[in-house]
Amino acid sequence: xxxxxxxxxxxxxxxxxxxxxxxxxxxxxxxxxxxxxxxxxxxxxxxxxxxxxxxxxxxxxxxxxxxxxxxxxxxxxxxxxxxxxxxxxxxxxxxxxxxxxxxxxxxxxxxxxxxxxxxxxxxxxxxxxxxxxxxxxxxxxxxxxxxxxxxxxxxxxxxxxxxxxxxxxxxxxxxxxxxxxxxxxxxxxxxxxxxxxxxxxxxxxxxxxxxxxxxxxxxxxxxxxxxxxxxxxxxxxxxxxxxxxxxxxxxxxxxxxxxxxxxxxxxxxxxxxxxxxxxxxxxxxxxxxxxxxxxxxxxxxxxxxxxx
Amino acid sequence: xxxxxxxxxxxxxxxxxxxxxxxxxxxxxxxxxxxxxxxxxxxxxxxxxxxxxxxxxxxxxxxxxxxxxxxxxxxxxxxxxxxxxxxxxxxxxxxxxxxxxxxxxxxxxxxxxxxxxxxxxxxxxxxxxxxxxxxxxxxxxxxxxxxxxxxxxxxxxxxxxxxxxxxxxxxxxxxxxxxxxxxxxxxxxxxxxxxxxxxxxxxxxxxxxxxxxxxxxxxxxxxxxxxxxxxxxxxxxxxxxxxxxxxxxxxxxxxxxxxxxxxxxxxxxxxxxxxxxxxxxxxxxxxxxxxxxxxxxxxxxxxxxxxxxxxxxxxxxxxxxxxxxxxxxxxxxxxxxxxxxxxxxxxxxxxxxxxxxxxxxxxxxxxxxxxxxxxxxxxxxxxxxxxxxxxxxxxxxxxxxxxxxxxxxxxxxxxxxxx
Numbered sequence: 001x002x003x004x005x006x007x008x009x010x011x012x013x014x015x016x017x018x019x020x021x022x023x024x025x026x027x028x029x030x031x032x033x034x035x036x037x038x039x040x041x042x043x044x045x046x047x048x049x050x051x052x053x054x055x056x057x058x059x060x061x062x063x064x065x066x067x068x069x070x071x072x073x074x075x076x077x078x079x080x081x082x083x084x085x086x087x088x089x090x091x092x093x094x095x096x097x098x099x100x101x102x103x104x105x106x107x108x109x110x111x112x113x114x115x116x117x118x119x120x121x122x123x124x125x126x127x128x129x130x131x132x133x134x135x136x137x138x139x140x141x142x143x144x145x146x147x148x149x150x151x152x153x154x155x156x157x158x159x160x161x162x163x164x165x166x167x168x169x170x171x172x173x174x175x176x177x178x179x180x181x182x183x184x185x186x187x188x189x190x191x192x193x194x195x196x197x198x199x200x201x202x203x204x205x206x207x208x209x210x211x212x213x214x215x216x217x218x219x220x221x222x223x224x225x226x227x228x229x230x231x232x233x234x235x236x237x238x239x240x241x242x243x244x245x246x247x248x249x250x251x252x253x254x255x256x257x258x259x260x261x262x263x264x265x266x267x268x269x270x271x272x273x274x275x276x277x278x279x280x281x282x283x284x285x286x287x288x289x290x291x292x293x294x295x296x297x298x299x300x301x302x303x304x305x306x307x308x
Numbered sequence: 309x310x311x312x313x314x315x316x317x318x319x320x321x322x323x324x325x326x327x328x329x330x331x332x333x334x335x336x337x338x339x340x341x342x343x344x345x346x347x348x349x350x351x352x353x354x355x356x357x358x359x360x361x362x363x364x365x366x367x368x369x370x371x372x373x374x375x376x377x378x379x380x381x382x383x384x385x386x387x388x389x390x391x392x393x394x395x396x397x398x399x400x401x402x403x404x405x406x407x408x409x410x411x412x413x414x415x416x417x418x419x420x421x422x423x424x425x426x427x428x429x430x431x432x433x434x435x436x437x438x439x440x441x442x443x444x445x446x447x448x449x450x451x452x453x454x455x456x457x458x459x460x461x462x463x464x465x466x467x468x469x470x471x472x473x474x475x476x477x478x479x480x481x482x483x484x485x486x487x488x489x490x491x492x493x494x495x496x497x498x499x500x501x502x503x504x505x506x507x508x509x510x511x512x513x514x515x516x517x518x519x520x521x522x523x524x525x526x527x528x529x530x531x532x533x534x535x536x537x538x539x540x541x542x543x544x545x546x547x548x549x550x551x552x553x554x555x556x557x558x559x560x561x562x563x564x565x566x567x568x569x570x571x572x573x574x575x576x577x578x579x580x581x582x583x584x585x586x587x588x589x590x591x592x593x594x595x596x597x598x599x600x601x602x603x604x605x606x607x608x609x610x611x612x613x614x615x616x617x618x619x620x621x622x623x624x625x626x627x628x629x630x631x632x633x634x635x636x637x638x639x640x641x642x643x644x645x646x647x648x649x650x651x652x653x654x655x656x657x658x659x660x661x662x663x664x665x666x667x668x669x670x671x672x673x674x675x676x677x678x679x680x681x682x683x684x685x686x687x688x689x690x691x692x693x694x695x696x697x698x699x700x701x702x703x704x705x706x707x708x709x710x711x712x713x714x715x716x717x718x719x720x721x722x723x724x725x726x727x
Binding site: 009013016017019020023024027125128132133134135136137138139145146147149155157158159160226228229230231232233234235236238239240270271272274275278279280282283 | 372373374375377378381506532533534535536538539540541543544545546547548550551563564565566567568571572574575576577593595596597598599600601602
């Protein structure tokens with residue numbers, strides 16, 4: 001298929017394809033970060049992760065409407081407010097859910113699967129009742145639309161680069177929080193040995209609640225960012241959930257680095273295959289590869305060495 | 309011949325029987341005189357449907373919950389509007405329509421189960437419902453087994469015909485061929501790139517489109533790509549578009565993927581005012597989610613657009629907005645769903661009966677002159693004769709019709725040479 005094209009054509013396509021892969025990598029990382037904290041660190045199988053993302057998306061939608069009618073002058077900057085709001089809303093809902101539902105199930109991790117799945121159905125129907133069953137369109141500020149013309153033939157979508165920047169920031173933030181802060185040390189202590197952590201004076205309930213809230217909040221930010229590239233409807237969250245779990249499980253549940261490595265390998269495989277084969281075939285091959293590798297390494301790419 | 313040799317006793321018996329039979333029409337007329345409503349229930353309903361002297365029950369079977377609620381809500385609204393208008397005008401054969409609504413919940417086995425409930429428990433005289441081909445395929449055996457009548461509103465891939473279904477949307481050849489001719493003639497298109505969601509409707513539609521492009525138009529398909537339902541990342545295929553530079557991008561992507569596709573197309577700098585894009589899966593409903601700015605300039609081929617200028621449509625749009633709010637948009641399928649109750653009413657009145665067999669037999673040839681899309685007529689194959697239109701998406705989320713087929717197009721669900 002490549003024989004008929006000139007060298008400049010081909011090289012610019014390769015550059016753009018490289019960026020397509022990086023954008024997909026950012027999207028996957030952003031999607032999976034929240035779950036990596038909740039599933040990876042806390043062991044809660046959160047099937048409602050997608051719905052927390054969509055809550056963030058709806059916050060962005062509300063925010064864009066509010067700024068358009070009341071503060072049109074600040075509209076270009078509304079996206080940052082929207083993301084902050086998405087973090088707070090999803091985080092708050094997350095803490096509420098943790099208090100009402102999850103904390104009773106820490107000793108029965110498999111039951112969290114059913115409970116959060118039920119929660120996801122409840123949230124979907126709630127969105128449908130509040131926002132209507134149709135998808136909503138989120139108006140973007142004009143500076144986020146379009147692409148940067150690097151050379152005559154190379155164009156990079158701006159919103160893709162924006163997602164990359166957000167992902168970088170948030171990943172760095174989470175890494176600092178988890179591995180360089182007191183809170184992070186507490187979280188890791190609770191994960192490794194709950195009774196012992198409690199015995200040395202860590203308020204494990206509070207740590208749990210904050211961790212769950214943090215994971216949900218990051219999901220909210222991801223949802224907010226995805227209004228630029230995806231759809232916003234009551235069931236849009238379902239579009240992400242399978243990929244998200246795939247990445248976290250493939251990466252090795254308890255490792256942040258693993259999540260990033262797995263998002264990278266899956267996104268690059270996917271986007272390269274998509275270019276050379278067709279979309280459905282690319283997905284099939286990617287999934288087969290993941291299944292194959294998980295059969296050889298059931299614990300995922302990276303694992304913590306923890307005494308069980 | 310045996311009758312002529314009958315003896316006196318038999319003749320007398322026959323005479324009395326004949327007299328009795330002569331009395332039947334008189335009996336049938338009596339309730340009409342006393343109620344002045346319509347023909348007697350016993351004569352218009354011989355198969356035990358839920359028809360009383362004042363009421364007839366009709367089912368509505370769509371997804372009010374789940375993924376498909378996005379699309380099916382419009383159909384429910386249109387069907388309720390049509391039924392309320394029919395009731396205001398006096399009902400069907402003097403009987404008001406009573407609605408029993410069931411939720412298919414975007415789950416195909418549920419459609420079959422609810423269809424059975426509507427037919428077996430509720431004895432619905434007709435059912436307006438189903439949306440996706442999968443839900444129709446699931447419910448079809450039920451309608452055939454229990455001899456129900458389904459009015460199906462969605463444009464679909466064809467390759468189906470049933471006594472028990474009236475297809476009020478277009479089948480694939482009606483929708484596709486005329487618009488391909490248009491784009492070849494108007495835009496001088498020579499190369500096409502297909503992008504679709506990976507299931508039966510896009511695949512069948514694209515097969516028909518490919519045959520037409522290669523065999524009739526004698527031009528070329530340079531790419532054909534399918535993505536799983538719910539796929540949200542299209543950057544790779546967009547790069548392929550940039551490489552192959554097709555004259556026309558031909559798309560049938562559906563659902564959430566649709567929204568993602570157009571957003572990313574726009575972000576990647578593909579300008580739809582320069583690049584021709586022809587879609588058979590975007591109506592006003594979808595643009596609501598995609599955003600008018602993201603898709604402005606694309607061409608959609610459908611039989612109906614909300615912006616059609618004719619008195620029927622203006623009346624329909626006004627009534628729809630009055631019932632469901634000014635902001636609701638009306639897409640192709642919503643209009644097709646609106647036709648169902650009227651087509652059923654006319655067939656019932658032509659047959660003079662609610663019996664499904666008689667209504668189905670009377671359906672061929674029914675003409676509906678007040679349809680918002682303009683004149684339509686039911687073909688003996690139970691699909692509609694209709695026009696096809698090509699329209700350009702505007703930033704406002706509405707369409708501007710740029711082409712309309714001069715004649716009604718004959719429905720051809722089993723197209724020869726296209727399979």
